[in-house]
Amino acid sequence: MAGDRNIFVVGLNDFNRQRLETLRGAEHWRFHGVIDPEAVYDTEVFDIAAMLEEATEQLEAFDGSVDAIVGYMDFPVSTMLPILCERFGTSTTSLSSLLKCEHKYWSRRVQKEVIPDFIPNFTAFDPFDDEALTRIGEAGLYFPFFVKPIKSSGSRLGFRIDTPEDFYHAIEKLREDIGLIADPFNVVLEHAELPPEVAAVDGGFCMAEEIIGGWQCTVEGYVFEGEVVSYGIFDSLRYPQVLSFFHYRYPSGLPEPIQAKMRELTDTVMTHIGYNNAAFNIEYFWDEVQDRIWLLEINTRISQSHCDLFEKVDGISNQQVAIDLGLGQRPDMPHRQGDYAIAAKFFYRVFFVDAVVTRVPSADEVAALEADFPGTMIDIQVVEGQRLSSLPEQDSYSYALALVWMGADSAEQLLEHYDRLSARLPFEFDQVEG
Structure with a gap:
């Protein structure tokens, strides 16, 4: 039909296609998959250069307009989108603003510029440096602390460190597996202009951070033409005594003043980063005992885990936000219209x-x-x-x-x-x- 918009979804599978077809405006949209879902879902080996080349060839070969290129997954999809969107002139945030969220060291440096009281003490280290533990101590971090790669996916290769033995155990695992994400992430970094102090800390590095904790939650939001909008807050509840997630719950049960402060912090940091015309979610902790809010990390996508929860409570999946923004329009997201x-x-x-x-x-x-x-x-x-x-x-x-x-x-x-x-x-x- 004339006037239909062609939307290309990286890693599109049947489950998500069915959900996308229920969005507002979907009768005027045609969804096309770019890159097989197996290449981004069921593997830990990502050849980013090959995927970018494959996606570019698919899009160039398409006989019609390319109106939006979107994704709703973390690495490697999130990091490929700005590169593909720039090549084909579709709407999303810049690669540098995205990396200011996804490169954990760069992200903490940028956060420290505007919300220093809401982030933990941190430092970067090379897991292949035999003196790494000494350098972490010199940076003012002492047991216990947390380590994770500069770019991680999910909770993989994240460790709580209480003793030197814990650290050396973590280092062994990191040295073994960090290349799975470091190598493809470094391919993405080659596409970006990085400040020297960030360029020196590539995907093979790790972060050590002061332990933060409390009631964990996630603010889902987007930026449209410079305006930051937070449209849902989720609780992330863990199994007792362990770090593993038990369930994500929507809407949040946090006190409203705490939710309001998190929305304010979100506005401050995303504006400072220069993030624009794209979705995000930010994970926070509220330490109830100290009445302190901590920013844990920024993710440059909608949360797929939240799609069905938005549908159940608000009446439509948050994929609405990703698609609308990809088309360059303000998201049409309902509120509390679900079952x-x-x-x-x-x-x-x-x-x-x-x-x-x-x-x-x-x-x-x-x-x-x-x-x-x-x-x-x-x-x-x-x-x-x-x-x-x-x-x-x-x-x-x-x-x-x-x-x-x-x-x-x-x-x-x-x-x-x-x-x-x-x-x-x-x-x-x-x-x-x-």
Whole structure:
């Protein structure tokens, strides 16, 4: 039909295509995939140069207008978008403003310029430097502290360090695996103009940061023509005594003055960074005891984990924001027009060192559970015969076997429904290492 807009989605899969078709305005949009989803989802090996070349060839070969190029995933998709959008003249933020969020050392330096009281003490270090622990101490960081790569994906290769032994264990893992992200991230850095002090700290470096904590939450927002808009705040609730996430909950249960301060900090830092015409989310902690807010990190995308929760509570997925911005228009996002007062994404986990999966819920068992809890979606993450240690993108402490999205009338009802559902998920294991 005349007037249809062509929207290219990096890593588009069938699940997300169905959701995109329900957005406001979708009857005038044609969605096209760029780069197979397998190349960005189910792997830890990213050949960025090859993917950029492949995407460029696909887009150049398209017989029609390229009206938007979007994505809703973290690395490597988020970092490729500014490069592709610049090549094809579509709307998104600049590569340098994106890297001021994604390059953790550069991001902390920029944050320190405008909100120094809301970030932890930090320093960068080279994990291949045998004197790294001494240098971290010289920078004023003492046990306990946290280490993670300059560019990480999910919670991988993040470690709490309480002793020198912890540090050397972490260093061993970092030296082994950091190249999986460092090498492709360095390809992206080659496309950007970096200040000398940032250029010296490439993807092979790590961050050491003062431990921060408290009630964790995420502010979802976007910048449109210089205006910062925060349109949802989520709670990230962890399993007791461990770092692994239990569930994401929307809307947040934080006190309103704390939420208002987080929105103010978000406005300050995103404006200072020069981020524009793109979506983001920022993770914060509220330390209730000290009544202190900490900025944890900035992500340059909508959160896919939040899509269904926005749909359940507000009436439409936050993918609306990514698509509208990609088309250069103000996002058309409803508020509290969904079927539920509250919603959550739960992570059904086991806390093993390793094991082999011998039984997973069947399609019929999953369908029966979804029918018993209306509005629920269950996504099994493992298959029979799989060794848990082969799962990509896991944290350092547990394995997520299933993802469960649920809506409810209250936080109490939500947890009660999840407890009943999770008790009926039949997983079995062999060769368990506890």
